[in-house]
Amino acid sequence: MATIRQVSELAGVSQATVSRVVNGSSRVSHDKKLRVEKAMQTLDYQPTSIAHSSARIKTGSVGLVIPELAGPYYGNIMHSIETTLRPLGYHLVVTSGGDNIQAEQSAVDFLLSRRVDALLLYTSYLSDDDLIDLSNQNIPLVILSREIPELLDSCIDLDDEMGGLVATRHLIKLGHRKIACITGPLAKSGARARLQGYRTALEEANIIYDAKLVIEAGYTELSGIRAFEKLINRTQEFSAIFCCNDLMAIGTLGVLKEHKTQSPISVMGFDNILFSQYVSPSLSTVNYPIEKMSIEAVHLLLQKLNKQKPDVQFKFSPTLVTRESTRAYPHI
Known part of the structure; x- marks a missing residue:
């Protein structure tokens, strides 16, 4: 299955531009639009069957993109999200975003191909424009540990x-x-x-x-x-x-x-x-407080799925934890 990255490379434009063409945005020049449409036709790229159908069939699944699948930090995130979703009848589909924009975009494309009901993204390399364009598609979206001014009602972040x-x-x-x-x-x-x-x-x-x-x-x-x-x-x-x-x-x-x-x-x-x-x-x-943030992200996602007005804590504050590794100077 062709990906948005392959379309962007063949057309010689950014992935954000491809997304704008798919979404029917007027912010794309006629020349670029033609190149993107030709590339989509050549690669048999089919975005409409994934994210643009107004009558999408619910799958009972939520997609999560996370930088990596190992380690206590990311493990806590996955555990918090999965244990919050499961009692509500949703299954979590997880994929790694890796350490570059191509891997992150591929991870998003994979989840869209799985027809998940919503997306929860912990990404670092996709641009703000990429995520703004993705939010305009017909799928609920929440962004964890990142703040995008145009998407403040979709971001759960730490200061x-x-x-x-x-x-x-x-x-x-x-x-x-x-x-x-x-x-x-x-x-x-x-x-x-x-x-x-x-x-x-x-x-x-x-x-x-x-x-x-x-x-x-x-x-x-x-x-x-x-x-x-x-x-x-x-x-x-x-x-x-x-x-x-x-x-x-x-x-x-x-x-x-x-x-x-x-x-x-x-x-x-x-x-x-x-x-x-x-x-x-x-x-x-x-x-x-990444566990609390993850749970809040799930609540926001469910509110979006149910077309409810957002009622969550969008911004979290860090707190100091003092233990033995820091001591007064000079050390006595």
Whole structure:
């Protein structure tokens, strides 16, 4: 079965443009429209049978696109959604969006081909325009952990910038002035927001931002280990580090144990995954209420399916969780 990505490549236009042609949008030039229609005909692309029928047959299923299927963070999301949907008579169809736009679009196309009744998307690479166009199709849509101004009534999101601010303020309150930061992939809006929160907290405390104390990583334990080792090799002094998720913080704690430094470095995480309270020392972190957000996303999706007025919490706030990994400076 041909995908929207294949149509866009053959026509030499973006996937958003293909979607606009399919939706009958007037925002597409005549030339591009002809190229898209020709490509659709050549590839025998059939969008109308999937998403545009006004008399779609209900399948009792909801499609979920999620970056990956492994790990405690994403596992909690899938569990929360599935256990909320199942008692209401819906089954969850899950697919991974991977780490690029083609994989995410392919995942969406797959779910549409399965004729799911609604879509719940946790995506990073599809553009705002792509998601806006998808929302105009005849299928209820909810977007998790992302805010799109044109789709505020379809987005359940966390204030990531406030989370970065809360985490860094905690370290500053403990007396730390030289604070490093391991960010997530800065292609992701949430990672950029957490970094901005870190920078804002430094500015509030009249601490000069030092780019040499900041390093980008990949939200995994291994990437956290590698990022922390790079920081050590830069020979920049720091007494605390804000890791923008718990897995990277756990990797950092492992390196510190190996080095057995005389002056322990305070380590701050983000997400409050289950493991964070069981590592040694237990990890100070920022609670990301992803389970509550996932349940709220399901409620919003059901309200859309039943054509009810949305009545959910669209924006969540992070909270500080203090444990043993952060200590006052100087360490006593």
